[in-house]
Amino acid sequence: MRTPSNRRRRLGGWGFEDENFEPSPQLIQWLNTHVGPPGPALGDTNLPIPGTRPRPLPSLPGEVCSEDRDRLFHARGQGLIDIIRVRSGTVPALPDAVVRPSNADEVIGIFAVCRDAGIQIVPWGGGTSVTGGVNTPSSDQPVISVDLERMSGLIDFDPISGLAVFGPGTTGPQVESTLAEHGFTLGHYPQSWELATVGGWAATRSSGQESLGYGRIEDMVAGMEVVAPAGRWRLPALPGSAAGPDLRHLVMGSEGRLGIITEATLRTRQKPExxxxxxxxxxxxxxxxxxxxxxxxxxxxxxxxxxxxxxxxxxxxxxxxxxxxxxxxxxxxxxxxxxxxxxxxxxxxxxxxxxxxxxxxxxxxxxxxxxxxxxxxxxxxxxxxxxxFRHPYLREALMDRGWATDTLETAVPWSRAAHCRTEVRRALETALGIEGERTAVLCHVSHPYIDGTSLYFTFFFRNASDPEATIERWARLKRAASEALVRSSATISHHHGVGIWHAPWLKYEAGTLGLDVLGDAARRLDPDGLLNPHVLLDPTDRLME
Ligand SMILES: Cc1cc2nc3c(=O)[nH]c(=O)nc-3n(C[C@H](O)[C@H](O)[C@H](O)COP(=O)(O)OP(=O)(O)OC[C@H]3O[C@@H](n4cnc5c(N)ncnc54)[C@H](O)[C@@H]3O)c2cc1C
The missing domain is CATH 3.40.462.40 (FAD-linked oxidase, cap domain/gating helix)
Incomplete structure (x- = not known):
């Protein structure tokens, strides 16, 4: 839970413990009008830590921690229900240890031990996943979280080409402050920039708020090193290549299923005035x-x-x-x-x-x-x-006052953008009608393209009588919105990725054959299914976990 700036990250909430963003009276009034009076508050005063004992593990390379708070911190990401589960003490499974390797050789060593002992691995970058991507699966086998924070920083910089090699655990502020020393910038600013990492961005095909000018992360990643249980795989940094399909694109978006990204070579630019x-x-x-x-x-x-x-x-x-x-x-x-x-x-x-x-x-x-x-x-x-970068702090402040809020995003061609917005809004606005509850929905365009645009939805609803019932409301909203996206022939995610919560809907975009191809790649690179076996390719509906 260390951060480069030595600020302490909040457990069961976004960001740092010393930062808050309180809702204005106007926002409270708006919620009262459009959603209704607040439900019960979901505070974090007691923050219970579930009493699961870590299962015994063999000796592993890297720093190994089995302290309860560290395990709980790594059990969940930053989705709405992750926060609810952590705050209400209902996290179903904790990793048996958090392991922090300092280099690729230690990652290889971790794979060897895990293969022999049948241990599952969840790679962890900044833990900002909003798709369940870092959540510890409930499993008969032991599970470890491999936190890449010790593999951070600039490894090499070629100022003539503007190519910068970073460790996977490097966060947004670390990337920009290091490059600024050379007069360069990456320009990748997702709203989670303060905490998300280079490896996590590449693994989820992230997109920053200035993607129009600087491109998506896949435009920035020129090359990579990936360590898989099957071996070490270098994808060289080249400005362009016609040497067969671009295998970087197989790795980007693979969400830890194909290996751990241990280095990324990024295309940077001179810092604008x-x-x-x-x-x-x-x-x-x-x-x-x-x-x-x-x-x-x-x-x-x-x-x-x-x-x-x-x-x-x-x-x-x-x-x-x-x-x-x-x-x-x-x-x-x-x-x-x-x-x-x-x-x-x-x-x-x-x-x-x-x-x-x-x-x-x-x-x-x-x-x-x-x-x-x-x-x-x-x-x-x-x-x-x-x-x-302060807006995400609002979520917990609202939860403490009795309202829940979450976001989802998609992309569609221009010709279907307005229709898709209407469909998703309708789905969200009516999903809780059976309980007599209202949902307020906001939408914006933030990543436009020549042929279409992303649509980003924020929705608000009231906390239910208890955390489980609030999660049930969220699951109903999420299913309704995902089905509306499929009906609109829109993507299930423009930049958050698939994780576990979007996986049931991936087949509509990837196709059965496409999923088979991905499954074959995963079996080749990770024959024993050690890495994130529950993520991306497992279509089980896990919205209530
Ligand atoms: C408030 C908030 C705002 C957000 N805004 C944006 C936004 O504007 N744009 C955007 O794109 N996303 C956004 N996200 C989503 C999230 O920040 C991104 O998905 C981000 O790319 C995840 O990076 P991370 O380092 O935190 O990865 P993690 O959450 O740690 O991991 C994500 C997935 O990748 C895997 N993984 C992590 N590191 C590696 C690695 N080195 N090798 C292989 N697999 C790995 C994990 O196992 C997991 O499945 C937001 C999230 C929050 C909570």
Whole structure:
């Protein structure tokens, strides 16, 4: 549980113990109106540690810890139900030990011992998975969590090519601060940036908030070293290659099933002089979506684009933007246009020299104006840049007040984007109707492409009478939304990955033959099924675990 900055990570919640983000009175009021009065609070004052004793293990290479708190910390990731289970003392299984190797040879040694003793392995990067990907399976066999935090930092840097080799346990802040010393940046900023790691990003095909400018993680990973039970596999860093299928893409997204990524060579760039984010209000969602598509088709060199639907625009104001100068401007605009309920917040970012940024943002301004969007200047963008990694702290603060919240995300071609949003919203809004409960749903576009876009949903519902019943509500919502995604021919995940919770729906995208191919690869690289056997390829519905 050490962190490079020596700040202590929170058990049963997001982030660090010394950081909080309290909901504004406006947000509380919004929840009361749209979801209903709060349910029972789910506090963490007693934080019970389940009394499962670690099973005896043979001697393993690396640092081995079987202390209860460390085992509980590594038993679950950061999904909503992970937090509920940890806080309510209902985690079904803990790893028997947390093992921290310091190099690839120790990883190989761990595999050898685990193969002989029949021990299962869950690789652990930053533990920020929101798909159950690091959760300890209930198993008759012993299970260890292999935490890669000791394999972190810059291993090699080639400034002529901008190629940086990092250890898998390197976190976002470590990557950026190290590269900054050389005047470079990676530009990968998932909202979990503070805690997630290079190995975890590659293993889950992560996408950062500035993916428009810098690309997804798979655009950044030039090469890798993977250690599998079957051997050590180097995928060389090359700018391009036609030497058969690109095997990096077999490893990226493999979520620990094919081996442990022990090194990643990343494509970095010179650090831009500045990154500026401008804000606009579009008159309605349809016009806003058209505007975002027009920006994508214009080829302007933008680093980020984000469009919030009307409910999310309302909440964006309620969680902080509403107390800024932006609020009065926005409200004046809404009053003038008489479009109080339909306005959509747009954020447009550009990175580079002052001249490059000014030109890109000027180009964006003229396109958005032609889509009847009104400029709100730099204030909201500055606010968003300042708080973007603090928003996840809101979840526990709301849970303590009686409301549960979670997110899900997908991607679809432009032609189906509006329909998909409607389908998912409807599924979430009606899933708890049988109990007479309401769900409030927000949506935004944050990773647009030439041919389509991601859609990111945030939903709120009331805590039920007890933790188990709250998890049941969540499972019902999750199933309903996943089925809506399949009906909309949308992906089950644009960037969170598959883990265990999305696995039942993977077949609709990968196909039966595709799953067989992946299964064959897993059997070749990990013949004894030591690594994450419950993740990615096991379609069992485990939403209640
Ligand atoms: C608040 C919050 C915000 C988030 N925002 C984003 C976002 O903006 N964009 C985004 O893409 N994701 C986001 N996520 C999801 C999550 O952060 C990503 O999936 C991230 O890439 C996981 O990285 P990690 O290092 O924490 O991996 P972990 O959670 O530790 O592991 C993820 C999976 O990969 C496996 N694994 C980990 N390291 C390795 C390795 N070295 N080799 C092989 N397998 C490995 C694990 O076994 C597990 O199955 C968010 C999550 C939270 C909680």
């Amino acid at each position: 500045q990154t500026v984010v401008h804000a606009y209000l579009a008159p309605d969602l349809e016009t806003g979506l058209d505007g975002i598509k027009a920006l994508m088709w214009s080829g302007l060199p933008l680093s980020m684009l984000r469009l919030s639907d009307p409910p999310e625009t309302e909440v964006a104001m309620a969680i902080g933007l509403g107390t800024s100068r932006f609020a009065s401007l926005a409200q004046a605009y809404l009053r003038l246009r008489g479009i109080r309920d339909q306005a959509c917040l747009i954020l447009v970012g550009a990175a580079g020299s002052k001249i490059e940024v000014a030109e890109a943002l000027e180009g964006a301004r003229s396109i958005l104006r032609s889509h009847r969007a009104v400029s709100l200047g730099r204030g909201p963008g500055r606010h968003w840049q300042r708080d973007r």
